[in-house]
Amino acid sequence: MYVDLGNVLDSTPGLSREQLERLDDRVADAHERIEAGRADAEHGYAALNLPETTDPDEIRAAVEPFGDAEAVLTVGIGGSALGAATVSEALGGDVDAYFLDNVDPEDTTRLLDSLPLDSTAVNVVSRSGTTAETLANFLVVREAMESADVDWTEQTFVTTGDEGNLRQLAEKHDLPALKVPDGVPGRFSALSTVGLACAAIQGHDLDAILAGAADEADKLSGSLFDSPAYAYGAASYALDRRGATVNAMMPYAESLEYFAEWFAQLWAESLGKEGVGQTPARALGATDQHSQLQLYRAGRHDKLVTLVRPREREDRPIPETELEGLSYLGGSTLGELLDAEFEATEASLAAAGQPNIRVEIDRVDERGVGELLYGMEAACVLYGELENVSTFTQPAVEWGKRAARGLLGGGDFEEADAVSDKTRLE
Numbered sequence: 001m002y003v004d005l006g007n008v009l010d011s012t013p014g015l016s017r018e019q020l021e022r023l024d025d026r027v028a029d030a031h032e033r034i035e036a037g038r039a040d041a042e043h044g045y046a047a048l049n050l051p052e053t054t055d056p057d058e059i060r061a062a063v064e065p066f067g068d069a070e071a072v073l074t075v076g077i078g079g080s081a082l083g084a085a086t087v088s089e090a091l092g093g094d095v096d097a098y099f100l101d102n103v104d105p106e107d108t109t110r111l112l113d114s115l116p117l118d119s120t121a122v123n124v125v126s127r128s129g130t131t132a133e134t135l136a137n138f139l140v141v142r143e144a145m146e147s148a149d150v151d152w153t154e155q156t157f158v159t160t161g162d163e164g165n166l167r168q169l170a171e172k173h174d175l176p177a178l179k180v181p182d183g184v185p186g187r188f189s190a191l192s193t194v195g196l197a198c199a200a201i202q203g204h205d206l207d208a209i210l211a212g213a214a215d216e217a218d219k220l221s222g223s224l225f226d227s228p229a230y231a232y233g234a235a236s237y238a239l240d241r242r243g244a245t246v247n248a249m250m251p252y253a254e255s256l257e258y259f260a261e262w263f264a265q266l267w268a269e270s271l272g273k274e275g276v277g278q279t280p281a282r283a284l285g286a287t288d289q290h291s292q293l294q295l296y297r298a299g300r301h302d303k304l305v306t307l308v309r310p311r312e313r314e315d316r317p318i319p320e321t322e323l324e325g326l327s328y329l330g331g332s333t334l335g336e337l338l339d340a341e342f343e344a345t346e347a348s349l350a351a352a353g354q355p356n357i358r359v360e361i362d363r364v365d366e367r368g369v370g371e372l373l374y375g376m377e378a379a380c381v382l383y384g385e386l387e388n389v390s391t392f393t394q395p396a397v398e399w400g401k402r403a404a405r406g407l408l409g410g411g412d413f414e415e416a417d418a419v420s421d422k423t424r425l426e
């Protein structure tokens with residue numbers, strides 16, 4: 001991963017070279033804490049060890065029975081779905097991947113009606129094994145399979161922790177089970193069993209994904225000037241502190257659209273604590289140049305725009321045209337046009353003094369995806385250290401989970417009482 005901070009030097013808010021150098025002392029201290037956490041495999045920090053601790057053979061062996069599947073359906077939510085979706089969308093593949101990560105009945109019905117249920121592998125993913133949305137969706141999928149005379153036990157495997165309802169279900173029905181690694185919160189689990197089982201069924205090279213991540217891990221030194229991940233995390237933190245309270249993640253590749261969603265979860269759930277945290281926004285280049293860019297360039301100076309692109313991609317020529325006014329397009333390629341759009345956006349933001357950071361990978365391939373995911377996770381962990389928040393917890397998310405379960409009678413949770421007690425303005 002390559003990170004270019006050039007456009008934050010003259011922006012408003014912005015960071016001078018001297019300010020970055022002063023910040024680098026704090027990066028060095030934060031790096032020591034991160035390294036100590038990694039060495040002890042502490043909760044959360046253990047995620048930064050995944051390039052070494054994830055065993056691709058274990059994942060390949062677990063999905064081996066599903067080698068003939070036409071489709072793979074991941075049933076999970078939040079960190080138990082977005083990592084797999086990001087990897088799968090980025091890399092494509094012959095096996096179609098679907099994600100059931102919401103409990104919208106209409107959408108679920110539409111999806112189940114369209115799936116070839118007799119040749120779909122189902123991966124039910126929940127670290128806790130208790131998340132209502134995931135378990136409810138699984139029960140609905142199971143019933144749909146039974147109604148279609150499909151032996152769901154032959155086509156289902158689970159990815160979960162050592163305890164919880166899902167683990168019990170797997171034991172009861174003797175389903176294959178992958179273990180969610182200890183100490184790895186959901187949103188940091190893309191490079192583990194959680195994020196990679198779907199990619200394995202699609203036939204992607206897990207070793208290359210992990211090798212890309214390992215390369216990024218090797219670059220984590222005590223200085224933001226040596227580590228792209230730390231450069232991004234430290235600059236985002238410092239810009240937020242100076243007023244760029246929104247971070248618009250704008251990849252220039254359709255295949256990275258899910259990546260922006262994954263990033264939004266990582267940033268929001270990890271850093272939104274104690275009244276701080278940069279608000280992630282999602283955009284897609286070049287499409288959103290025709291909508292959100294107006295605001296990013298001419299609106300408040302409260303945003304950092306992160307522009308992401310691959311340096312190389314499979315290209316497609318634009319045909320010659322009979323119209324003289326369009327002759328500039330003929331002979332060029334869609335990729336060249338997309339790059340021109342990227343550079344135009346970057347220059348437009350810079351000309352208006354709006355802070356923006358360029359993030360690049362060589363290609364959207366296994367290695368590039370590993371670099372990007374690991375790099376952003378390390379950036380997030382560093383940001384959390386600099387902001388001194390508890391990056392690896394999610395009390396607000398857990399509050400909502402307890403409230404919803406309580407409302408459905410799934411336990412006696414005081415959070416559910418707060419929902420019933422809400423004052424309504426009639």
Ligand code: PA5
Pocket residue numbers: 077078079080125126127128129130131134185186187188269394397
């Ligand atoms: O990052 C997180 O911890 C959350 O987004 C979880 O991944 C999400 O709530 C799903 O939890 P579980 O995997 O326990 O079903």
